[in-house]
Amino acid sequence: MNQDTILAALAPFKLGAMLDGVHVADGLVQVTLAIKREDAAALEPLRREIEAKLAGLPGVKNATAIFTAHKAPPPGILPEVRAVIAVASGKGGVGKSTVAVNLAVALAQSGLKVGLMDADIYGPSLPRMLGLSRKPEVRDGKMIPLEAWGLRCMSIGFLVSEDTAMIWRGPMVMGAINQLLSQVEWGALDVLVIDMPPGTGDTQLTLAQKANLAGAVIVSTPQDIALIDARRGIKMFEQVKVPVLGIVENMSYFACPHCGERSDIFGHGGAAAEAARTGAPFLGEVPLLLAIRETGDAGTPITAAAPASEAALAFQAIAVKIIDMLAAPAARRPEIVFD
Numbered sequence: 001m002n003q004d005t006i007l008a009a010l011a012p013f014k015l016g017a018m019l020d021g022v023h024v025a026d027g028l029v030q031v032t033l034a035i036k037r038e039d040a041a042a043l044e045p046l047r048r049e050i051e052a053k054l055a056g057l058p059g060v061k062n063a064t065a066i067f068t069a070h071k072a073p074p075p076g077i078l079p080e081v082r083a084v085i086a087v088a089s090g091k092g093g094v095g096k097s098t099v100a101v102n103l104a105v106a107l108a109q110s111g112l113k114v115g116l117m118d119a120d121i122y123g124p125s126l127p128r129m130l131g132l133s134r135k136p137e138v139r140d141g142k143m144i145p146l147e148a149w150g151l152r153c154m155s156i157g158f159l160v161s162e163d164t165a166m167i168w169r170g171p172m173v174m175g176a177i178n179q180l181l182s183q184v185e186w187g188a189l190d191v192l193v194i195d196m197p198p199g200t201g202d203t204q205l206t207l208a209q210k211a212n213l214a215g216a217v218i219v220s221t222p223q224d225i226a227l228i229d230a231r232r233g234i235k236m237f238e239q240v241k242v243p244v245l246g247i248v249e250n251m252s253y254f255a256c257p258h259c260g261e262r263s264d265i266f267g268h269g270g271a272a273a274e275a276a277r278t279g280a281p282f283l284g285e286v287p288l289l290l291a292i293r294e295t296g297d298a299g300t301p302i303t304a305a306a307p308a309s310e311a312a313l314a315f316q317a318i319a320v321k322i323i324d325m326l327a328a329p330a331a332r333r334p335e336i337v338f339d
């Protein structure tokens, strides 16, 4: 008996989102069905059928199916934001901020209302990458995000100098993250993209707990050493029950702007292989291009500066995959636990 045999046995019942969880221990299977209280009587025959079906599986000693009243999810800290996604990696310099900015622009180009929040308190990149240096206005005690490239943007770098942020300590960092979530007038958004700091520390945990993340996009370069860090990042999000939407391979290959020849400077395909190994979807590859670095430094993301370029197309393809994933009703998968 394994996860697949249980799911296969349950498939004919077409439970969908009603299937809340499955717990298996020593041949005892317990299925939890989330229903509305008033439907309990009508669904009782279904509940018994499920028990009988599971009890008949080889290796199952006893099976119970129980109802729980369907609870509406708590409104959370960002009730008007439909999905919050974190762009993360185990280490710095792999292109998280570059991917976060260009992915956000590509999502906005697809017609979504998009916000972009810089959670890298120690090393905020968004002021430079977006070409923004104004201070945000405060209205009714809330900061108004700055507009750039069709995005609503907020970074600690709009508020304090980089040197000030560098000397903050842990609790201050968590306070700053809380403020960026709750004291900013984000308004109604389809997606809030969060540019994460490197690693698996306090910021990641605070956001996973407070921001109700719909998923994480893990950025890695192709070489093994970066993939080890990517794996650590995937593990951390799994532990805090944030689904990993997939892996992006950044600096995937170098396309020479002079002769067009392609060189795999850091190797190539490592992230796709890692995705296959961990079961995380592979979202796509972004080439290593001088234009990506130059546009990033100049505050005009390449997706905005050259929307038909090879690099912009790569980001747009990743955006399309993410939009599909966020739309899929299966975003909340049942939890299946084997003890």
Ligand SMILES: Nc1ncnc2c1ncn2[C@@H]1O[C@H](COP(=O)(O)OP(=O)(O)O)[C@@H](O)[C@H]1O
Pocket (backbone or CB within 6 Å): 089, 091, 092, 093, 094, 095, 096, 097, 098, 099, 125, 250, 251, 252, 286, 287, 288, 289, 290, 292, 293, 294, 296, 297
């Ligand atoms: N695909 C790419 N091609 C060229 N330069 C890139 C690419 N991705 C990132 N860079 C450059 O690498 C540096 C680090 O990228 P950044 O996005 O700041 O990484 P992180 O946020 O992971 O620390 C930046 O100067 C950026 O412009």
Ligand SMILES: [Mg+2]
Pocket (backbone or CB within 6 Å): 096, 097, 098, 120, 125, 195, 196, 197
């Ligand atoms: Mg960064």
